[in-house]
Amino acid sequence: MKTKNMSCRYPIKQLAKASLLLAGVAMSTSVLAKTHSLLIAVDGLRGDGIENAHTPNLDNLISGNWANGYNTAFAHYAQTMKDAAPNSGPNHVGIMTGVTSNKSGVTGNNDVAGGNYAAYPHYLTLLEQANPSLNTAYLVTWSTDMQVANSADVKIDADDATNTQNAVDIINGTFTASNWQQGTNVDALFLFLDDVDGAGHACCFAASDNGYINEINDVDNQIGRILAAIKNRPNFDSEDWQIVLTSDHGGRGSSHGIHAADNYTIPFLVSSKTAKQGYLAGVPHNYDAAPTVLAHHGLAVPANMDGVVQGNLVRVVNDNGIKQDLKTYLPFDGNYLDASGNGLNAQVGGGTPNLQAGGKFGQYVKLNDDQEYLTLGKPTELDFGTDTNFTLMTWFRVSGDQAGDPVIVGNKNWASGANRGTLLLANEGNGDDFGINLASSGADRKDIDPIDYSFNGWWLLVATFDRNGVATMYAGSPTGELNIIAGDIANVGDINSELNWNIGQDGTGNYTYNLKADLDDFAVWRRALSLDEVRTIYNKGQGTELNTLLNNVQNRYLTQQSNIQVGQDLSLVITTEVNGETCGLEWDNNRFFNERNAKWDCTGNADPMTFTVTGITNDGNKLIADGYLVANGNKGAFEWDSSKHANERNAKFDENSSGDLISIWLLNDSNQTRIVTEASGQTCGLEWDASKLSNERNAKWDCTPNMDTFRIELL
Known part of the structure; x- marks a missing residue:
């Protein structure tokens, strides 16, 4: 963790600006008079930090809605420099000078003072050299940054809160210093914020760490104050502002400096009146910040800079829906057929994979034997060559450690990662981690990892490949x-292999370690999905089935719009979401006096049942279906127990009865179904128990009455 120095420094310029103007010294006409810039670098901000925090101000900025006439080009997949470890020293210098470590000479945190700033000056120095009348400010929160030579009018080393206020005062015109009079109009402002890095070091650079995420929330509030100050300037409508934001590194655990994608992946945004709206094309880097600001001020970018001007090139937007360029879609609902309409079906490649009820959506495929896998063969639609973008997607669940480093889907011989082809991996990089491997040869092999995962819940995995x-x-x-990590693949050549695309195995089908996992909703596109599309599919963990997005199913789940008839027997399974886990209603294997306890299996399994409809009522707010629920296989009818404890009754299956009458309350949202019954004159709602034992929770009737929400899927 870096320490802060609270000192302030206000250097006197070699020549007073007023004297230059009075003497009639010509200013560079290429540095525009009404342009203003704000470059913010947030130390330790991962590429997925903004995605997982509450950042309304940054979200507004990214969406291009922070001010009229402004657009924002953004990347959550931008990269740090690769010729030095992802630490602060070299990357701070890169952000300020536009060059990487090979040129600056800064390789770590201890040699910042010795950087080659004469050959590769700070961007504020270049602005001052081009037009000495510009008013420039340099605000940092790490004392080492004061060792970076620059010609800013004001240099301040203080903490984040103080420098945020300094930035607001400078923009408002209320800041004063020995050579910065109150009312001075700022032209270029540089601000480094450090506290996010401190929060990462305190525990974890991770979306799941509250301390890290809360600090990003605080930074968003600080940036919001600064943006508000800019918009409140009396001449803002006639001014031409540019906002650039980036970071120096990501992190893993409580540290960084590791040559890996979770340390390299950072955000980059540029907002201005001339920027394009959308996701940045190519491979943005944090050292693009300096040339981007220089270009905004009308200054030619020095040819020796490694960075490039960002904001003018964005990725092409897909306006044709999720089906565009979808090549295969396997929902695993009773078969391995392609639901995209393209006929790219899967087949069993080995063993006896098992289709089971209770998946993320409908049924899922379970691979749990050393020889079990599926194959898509080698269709030309899955040849991506040297320049075709593509996407791999599936929902993934395991209940324990993987053996070795098995393949989720791939088409290469995994005996070596240097072999030609592509892999999505279930145990890559750090143990129980997701990752990507691709190569055309050993010379351009890329490993993009790791993202650590937990057990017993459904994870959405999406790997997008932008070949440029x-x-x-x-x-x-x-x-x-x-979670989001990324890596540069622009120089990877032909990735077509002569092997099959296999699910659960490498392209040979003979790799030592077979995947042991549950998979659902598998799909491949011949384009790179956008973050917005991934968000739609992920739906904050609840998920959206591709069949729904493709309008393939009208009555897959029971809702208020379902066409239910009295006397109808509905074959179904019932699931619920509990703390991110899918839990399915089941009967217990143990039987006592012809009765079995009802339970929720939170590995996602659910027993098939039949609901016989005896009555229908539509009160406008909901559709109520009355009837009896019976477990298939003669395992009993659903009942409430006659014993009551603290307003609760056990739920059970009785083999010697027709069951108790229950009512299913259906809304338009299939995930908001409630199940109720009348027990001895009381209304009782079906619930899951807060206690979990061996991945199972008791099913109960709460006669307070409280009730949980469920999803009922038709089989």
């Missing part, structure tokens, strides 16, 4: 955090 930019790995946890 980055491969991005999205891993949505069961509890709502969307």
